[in-house]
Amino acid sequence: MTQPVTTFPLSMRIFHWGMAALVLSMIFAGLAMVQSLQTWQPTVLALHKAFGVVALVAVLLRLINRLRSRVPELPSDLPSWQVFAAKASHVLLYAALFAMPISGYLMQSAAGRAVDVFGIFTLPPLMSADLVWYGVFREMHSWVAYALIALLVVHIAAALQHGLLRQDGVLKSMWKR
Amino acid sequence: MSMIPRHKVTSVAIIGFAVIALICAFLYTAGVFGNNQVTAQQFVNFQQGENPHLGFRRAHAKGVCVRGDFIATGELAAHTRSTLFEAGSTPFIGRFSIGGGNPSAPDLESGVRSLALSFDAGSDQQWRTAMNTPPVMAVGTPEDFYAQLQTLMPDPETGQRNPERIAEFFANHPETENFRRWSAQYQPSGSFASEQYHSINAFYLINQQGEQQAVRWAAVPTVQIDENQYADTDQAANALALDVRDQLEDGTIVFDLVFTLASSDDDENNPTQPWPESRQQITAGQLVIRQLEQDAAICNNLNFDPLILPRGMQATNDPILRARSASYAESYRRRARETWLGKEQQQ
Ligand code: HEM
Ligand code: HEM
Ligand code: HEM
Numbered sequence: 001m002t003q004p005v006t007t008f009p010l011s012m013r014i015f016h017w018g019m020a021a022l023v024l025s026m027i028f029a030g031l032a033m034v035q036s037l038q039t040w041q042p043t044v045l046a047l048h049k050a051f052g053v054v055a056l057v058a059v060l061l062r063l064i065n066r067l068r069s070r071v072p073e074l075p076s077d078l079p080s081w082q083v084f085a086a087k088a089s090h091v092l093l094y095a096a097l098f099a100m101p102i103s104g105y106l107m108q109s110a111a112g113r114a115v116d117v118f119g120i121f122t123l124p125p126l127m128s129a130d131l132v133w134y135g136v137f138r139e140m141h142s143w144v145a146y147a148l149i150a151l152l153v154v155h156i157a158a159a160l161q162h163g164l165l166r167q168d169g170v171l172k173s174m175w176k177r
Numbered sequence: 178m179s180m181i182p183r184h185k186v187t188s189v190a191i192i193g194f195a196v197i198a199l200i201c202a203f204l205y206t207a208g209v210f211g212n213n214q215v216t217a218q219q220f221v222n223f224q225q226g227e228n229p230h231l232g233f234r235r236a237h238a239k240g241v242c243v244r245g246d247f248i249a250t251g252e253l254a255a256h257t258r259s260t261l262f263e264a265g266s267t268p269f270i271g272r273f274s275i276g277g278g279n280p281s282a283p284d285l286e287s288g289v290r291s292l293a294l295s296f297d298a299g300s301d302q303q304w305r306t307a308m309n310t311p312p313v314m315a316v317g318t319p320e321d322f323y324a325q326l327q328t329l330m331p332d333p334e335t336g337q338r339n340p341e342r343i344a345e346f347f348a349n350h351p352e353t354e355n356f357r358r359w360s361a362q363y364q365p366s367g368s369f370a371s372e373q374y375h376s377i378n379a380f381y382l383i384n385q386q387g388e389q390q391a392v393r394w395a396a397v398p399t400v401q402i403d404e405n406q407y408a409d410t411d412q413a414a415n416a417l418a419l420d421v422r423d424q425l426e427d428g429t430i431v432f433d434l435v436f437t438l439a440s441s442d443d444d445e446n447n448p449t450q451p452w453p454e455s456r457q458q459i460t461a462g463q464l465v466i467r468q469l470e471q472d473a474a475i476c477n478n479l480n481f482d483p484l485i486l487p488r489g490m491q492a493t494n495d496p497i498l499r500a501r502s503a504s505y506a507e508s509y510r511r512r513a514r515e516t517w518l519g520k521e522q523q524q
Contacts, residue, residue, distance in 0.1 A: 031206040034507070035216040037319040037500035042484050042492055045502065111480060111509070114300035119488070122300040129478035135517030138510050149203055157196045164188035 007173045009069050015062040016174055022055055023097065024152075027145060049104065050117045056101035063094060075168040089155060096148040103144060107137035215323045217503040221511065223326060224278050232521020233280045234477075235508040237291055237307075240274030241369075241418045242476035243425070243469055247296060249462035253436055256390055257382040259489030260302055262461050270295045271466060272476045273369040273421060276309070280522075284417040285408060290365070292374040292396055292432075293481035294464070305485040308374035308396060310363070314448040315356035319500035325350075352449040367405035368420045370430040371398045378483065378498035379445035381491040382436075391445035391493060393452065396432035396464055422469050430466040435459070445493045477516075480509040 008016070026048060033044045074083055105123065108115050112129030114122045127133065163171030208216060224235040251264030261267055275282060276289030293307040316322050328346040331338050347353050366372055374396040381389040407416035424430055438457045439445050470476065484492055484502045492498055515521050
């Protein structure tokens with residue numbers, strides 16, 4: 001039998017913290033830009049879409065990497081409801097990380113708009129413009145974002161709880177070797 | 178409570194503080210604690226008024242949908258990478274409209290007439306433009322525009338505009354002068370086909386060498402029509418729409434698409450200033466409107482966001498231009514949601 005691992009592999013840690021920074025920036029940019037009439041708005045919107053496409057590719061690679069990696073077990077003394085909550089919230093986080101960029105792209109598609117990625121290439125709209133589908137995907141982009149925000153607040157609170165209160169190595173497992 | 182170790186109290190405090198700070202950061206960004214600048218939501222709330230017309234555009238709610246072809250001369254091609262301006266033809270969807278958020282407003286009473294166009298020649302050659310009859314804006318920022326609209330709003334009690342407040346606004350905003358001069362001499366014509374529609378805001382053309390040239394454009398009519406035959410009939414409310422229908426029954430409506438090139442003396446970020454007549458003008462081609470689009474949904478599906486630009490064209494830093502995307506998106510979101518949920522008003 002091989003030794004159980006106590007930390008996430010480096011690749012997973014890079015994905016985790018890289019995407020944490022990216023996704024938090026995307027959320028703050030999104031919330032600010034839907035209201036703002038200031039001159040930076042169109043610039044941030046263009047970056048939001050391009051980095052959103054990056055986020056879609058990143059979460060795909062991350063999931064593949066996750067399925068191929070050996071990950072540490074949760075502490076054996078963790079109450080079973082917390083084990084369940086941890087696992088369920090991670091599944092939901094992944095689901096939201098996919099749903100955000102996908103709904104973004106679908107929303108733009110239903111508006112009949114291509115998505116320009118840093119002026120390097122453009123993703124074509126997947127359908128011709130349709131007001132009802134735009135309504136569906138536009139609302140979806142917001143509601144999934146609100147769900148993601150709620151999940152992240154719980155996720156971060158739980159991570160800090162492991163690190164500061166339980167000091168059980170869970171936070172460290174994503175932090176260092 | 179001496180049983181609880183001190184470090185645990187500190188830890189709980191840190192976690193609590195971190196969580197509250199994070200939640201506050203999200204709420205603050207989402208504007209829950211208020212905003213010191215006018216937001217897209219406030220703007221659209223104002224435009225839709227007390228009784229919004231659900232499912233309709235919050236501005237330019239009343240219009241007719243048309244189709245046509247843009248026949249490019251090729252004369253603009255040297256100034257832009259965009260393939261739309263190489264000699265040849267590109268189909269477009271267009272929409273004539275009148276200003277205001279009321280989808281059943283009488284056509285001939287609106288002070289503003291408009292033409293919006295959507296071209297789609299492949300993913301990196303999408304272009305949408307929404308043009309109005311005035312050649313300039315009265316003011317140069319979204320904040321001032323918001324204040325202007327509020328000033329022009331009729332008093333809820335008397336139903337009348339307040340001329341003193343309006344005079345005071347104009348006195349405080351000398352940049353409104355060009356707009357007022359245009360307004361004073363403008364005579365609405367008898368037809369959508371005989372108006373001139375302006376981009377108002379300036380944009381950059383980017384050529385093959387990557388050089389940029391600031392431009393404005395206008396759809397210039399090729400006919401003069403002073404009278405509208407429906408003006409004094411019981412169909413006067415839809416006079417402009419009916420006229421378009423009649424004209425397209427046995428013919429086309431044609432505009433020249435004329436670009437004006439700024440010189441280094443012109444401020445491309447100021448939509449209140451006209452550029453001198455002497456600036457170089459290039460006729461990029463003709464907009465040939467061929468048919469009425471019976472299915473209004475074809476136009477309602479679209480948001481004529483003026484920042485949908487083909488590769489080879491870019492937005493300037495004009496504060497009005499840059500405020501348009503977010504407002505159009507908010508209006509588009511509302512009418513899309515209402516249409517999806519079946520709440521749209523019948524017209
Ligand atoms: C946008 C921000 C974040 C996202 C989307 C996110 C997402 C995830 C996901 C999906 C996992 C499951 C592990 C995997 O399969 O990849 C995870 C694990 C973890 N995250 Fe985050 N995370 C974010 C921010 C944070 C922050 C700010 C912290 C620390 C305060 C944190 C601490 C942890 C820890 C300690 C684990 C390991 C849990 C375990 O042992 O399974 N995360 N995160
Ligand atoms: C991880 C990926 C993404 C996250 C976390 C994210 C997050 C957000 C958030 C929080 C908002 C504000 C929603 C609101 O307050 O109603 C927003 C708006 C928006 N997002 Fe995203 N987004 C992502 C990906 C994308 C992608 C890939 C696209 C398009 C290709 C996109 C296009 C948009 C657009 C156009 C808006 C503004 C809609 C409007 O003005 O009505 N997003 N996004
Ligand atoms: C800050 C300034 C402006 C704001 C806030 C604003 C707001 C709006 C909104 C909310 C819509 C409805 C969008 C939709 O639901 O599809 C709209 C439509 C329109 N706007 Fe503006 N607008 C501004 C400036 C301008 C300017 C400068 C022009 C002309 C050059 C213009 C021309 C039009 C036209 C023609 C339409 C109708 C397009 C169509 O037929 O769908 N707007 N505007």
